[in-house]
Amino acid sequence: MRCPFCGNVDTQVKDSRPAEDHAAIRRRRFCPACAGRFTTYERVQLRDLVVIKSNGRREEFGRDKLERSIRMALQKRPIDPERIDQMISGIVRRLESMGETDIKSQTIGEIVMESLARIDTVAYVRFASVYKNFQAADDFDKFVSELRPDDSPEE
Numbered sequence: 001m002r003c004p005f006c007g008n009v010d011t012q013v014k015d016s017r018p019a020e021d022h023a024a025i026r027r028r029r030f031c032p033a034c035a036g037r038f039t040t041y042e043r044v045q046l047r048d049l050v051v052i053k054s055n056g057r058r059e060e061f062g063r064d065k066l067e068r069s070i071r072m073a074l075q076k077r078p079i080d081p082e083r084i085d086q087m088i089s090g091i092v093r094r095l096e097s098m099g100e101t102d103i104k105s106q107t108i109g110e111i112v113m114e115s116l117a118r119i120d121t122v123a124y125v126r127f128a129s130v131y132k133n134f135q136a137a138d139d140f141d142k143f144v145s146e147l148r149p150d151d152s153p154e155e
């Protein structure tokens, strides 16, 4: 790693430790040429994940899409937004740590349902009921539009 201060490419790693709940590795680096110190982070490259749909089509994995469907299922539910973020990050980490770049859309759906079940039953039921149709349709935009809760029920 090139030193950001003097450009020397021969820098040393002084310390490596997990960061962001093991989503990243933080490395403290030292440049022997100028005695500069800097820090780098190593993270999994999300773009490497590919979703295999039930019809066999491949699609680049996008956290945005995952997030959109989860937020839709949790709409108007009394869940702390930070908790939702943590849940989404947890799902993404689980997908990353499966060791495969190709992941079936079905596997993602199951992990999402499992995670939703743990934090909100209503959101879980919403997601699960739409998910059944989704497997047949395999059309994400349709999925999200069906997931959009009516304005009438509850509350």
Ligand SMILES: [Zn+2]
Binding pocket: 003, 004, 005, 006, 007, 008, 031, 032, 033, 034, 035, 036
């Ligand atoms: Zn340097």
